[in-house]
Amino acid sequence: MNLPSIVIALILLIIVWLYLDLSIGRKKHLSFFQKRETPILHGDFDIFPHGKGLFSDYFHELRNAANHIHILFYIVRDDQFSQQFLDILKTKAKEGIEVRLLVDQIGSHKVKKPAIKELRAAGVQFAFSNRIRLPFLFYSSQVRNHRKISIIDGKIGYLGGFNVGKEYIDQDPKLSPWRDYHLKITGESVPYLQREFFIDWNEYSSEKEVNVEDYTPEQPKGKVPHQFVPTEAGFLEEKYLHLIQSVKKSIVIGTPYFIPSNKLINELITAAKRGIKITIVVPYITDHMLVQEASYRYLRLMLKAGAQVFQYKNGFYHAKSIIIDDTLCDIGTANFDKRSLFLNKEINCYFYDSAFVERFKEVIHKDILDSKPLRLEDINKPNLFRSLKEAIARALSFFL
Template structure:
C-alpha cells in the first residue's frame, strides 16, 4: 500500500475513533447523571464583582477557619498569588483544621507534583477532579469540572466565576481589570454546597467521606430566596430554555462566551420576535483563541432581531449572569456556551428576591455603561482572515 493511502487510512481511523469515543462517552454520561436541585432556600449574600475585594475577604475567612475548609476550583495557577493561597491552606492544616482541595485536572494543570507533595506533607488533602479516564479518553478530556465552591466551617460558602491566579486580582496587564461576579453565602443553603463538594470529592479522591459525618452546624434562615442547581450532561440547556420561554418582558445575558446551542438561539430569536427586549453583554477583548469569532454568527442573528449587544471595554468581562423580567437572576459558574451547557460540570444560583435582583441589575447596568454597542455593521466589515477564523471557530464551537 502506498504511503499516502496509509496516511489517509490512519486519519480516517482517528476520526472514527474520536467520533465513537465522544458519542459513546456522552451517552454513558447522560445515563449516569441524576438531576438534582434544591428547593427554594433562604440565605444572606454578599456580591463581589472585583477580585481584589473578593480575595481579601476570602483569604481572611480561610485564616479564621476553626474546623474545616473544603475548596473546589477549576483553575489554580502556579504563581505568587497561588502560593499565598497554598501557604494559608498549609498553615491551617498544621493547626489541625481539616483542609480538602479539589481542582480540575486540565484547568489546574500548572499545579505540579512538588507543590502537591508540599500540601500533602502539611496535612492538606489534595485531589484532581475529572481525570482523563479509559475507555472514553477523548470525551473524558473534554468534560471539565468548572465549579468553584468553597465551604468554611460549614457556615460560610463561596460560589461564582473567580479562580485562583494573578489575573483574577488584576495582575495580568492584558486582562485587567478582571470583571466577574462571586457570591459569599450564609444561611440554610450552605449545607447543600457542602454536599455538592463532597459528591465531587468522593468521585475522585482516594479516601471517600460520608456526607452525614461532616460537621455542619445548624444554620438560621436568611432573607433572600434562592435555589442552587448543579448541572452537567446537557441539563443546563433545559433550565435556560425554561427561563427564556417564560420571559414576559426582558432578558439580559452577561457572558464571556456567547455560543448558545441550536435550541437556545432559536428560542432567543422567537423571544425577540414576540417583543421580548434582549440585551447581551460580552467582552471586547478575549482570553482564549477563537471564542470571540465563534460568537459572531450568533450575535449577528440576535442583532438582526433587534437585540442590543454591548462589548465591555473596562478590562476583561468574565461574568456569568442572566436576568429575566427583573424578577429572577442567575449567578453562577456556567457560561452561555456549548461547553458549559453540554460538557462542563457547573453550579448556578437562581435568585427570586426582587430587592436582590434589582441590586444585581444596578451592578450590571454599570457594566453596560462601561461598554460600547456592537452593531451589524461592525460584524459585517470585510475581513478575509476574520472570516477564516470564524469558519474554524464554527467547526470547533462545541469544544471552545
C-alpha cells in the same frame, strides 16, 4: 498502499475514533447523572465583582476558619498569588484544621507534584477532579469540573466565576481589570453547598466515602430566596430553555463566551420576535483563541432579531449571569456556551427576590456603561482573516 493513502486512512480512523469516543462517552455520562436541584432556600449574600475585594475577604475567612475548609476550583495557577493561597491552606492544616482541596486536573495542570507533596505533608487533603479515564479518553478529557465553590466551617460559602491566579487580581496587563461576579453566602443553604462539594470529592478522592452529614450544621435562615442547581451532561440547556420560555418582558445575559446551542439561539430569536427586550453583555477583548469568532455567528442573528449587544471595554468581562423580567436572576459558574451546556460540571445560584435582582441590576448597569454597543456592520465588514477564523471556530464551537 502508498504513503498518502496510509495517511488519509489514519486520519479517517482517528476521526471515527474521536466521534465514537465522544458519542458513546456522552451516552454513558447521561445514563448515570441524576438531575438534581436544591429546594428554595433562604440566605444572605455579598456580591464581589472585583478580584482584589473578593480575595481580601476570602483569605480573611480562610485564616479565621476554626473547623474545616473545603474548596473546589477549576483553575489554580502556578504563580505568586496562587502560592499565597496554597500557603494559607498549609498553615491552617498545620493548625489542625481539616483542609480539603479539589481542583480540575486540566484546569489546574500547573499544580505540579512538588506542590502537591508539600500540601499533603502539611496535612491538606488534595485530589484532582475529572481525571482523564479509560475507555473514553477523548470524552473524559473534555468534561471539565468548572465549579468554583468553597465552604468554611459549614457556615460560609463562596460561589462564582473567579479562579485562583494573578489575572483574577488584575496582574495580567492584557486582561486587567478582570470583571467577574462571585457570591459570599451565609444562611441555611451553605450545608447544601457542602453536599455538592462532597458529591465531587467522594467521586475523585482516594479516601473512603465521607458522610456529608458530619459537616452540615443547621444554619439560620437568611432573607433572600434562592436555589442551587448543579448541572452536567446537557441538563443546563434544559434549564436555560425553561428560563427563556418564561420571559414576559426582558432578559439580560452576561457571559464571556456567547456560543449557544441551536435550541437556545432559536428560542432567543423567537422571544425577540414576540417583543422581548434582549440585552447581551460580552467582552471586547478575549482570553481564548477563536471564542470571539465563534460568537459572531450568533451575535449577528441576535442583532438582526433586534437584540442589544454590548462589548465590555474596561478590562476583561468574565461574568456569568442572566436576569429575567426583573424578578429572577442567575449567578454562577456556567458560561452561555456549548462547553458549559453539554460538557462541563457547573453550578448556578438562582435568586427569586425582586429586591436582590434590583441590587444586582445596578452591577450589570455599571458594566453596560463601561461597554460599547456592537453594531451589525461592525462584524459584517469584509475581513478575510476574521472569516477564516470564524470558519475554524464554527467547526470547533462545541469544544470552545
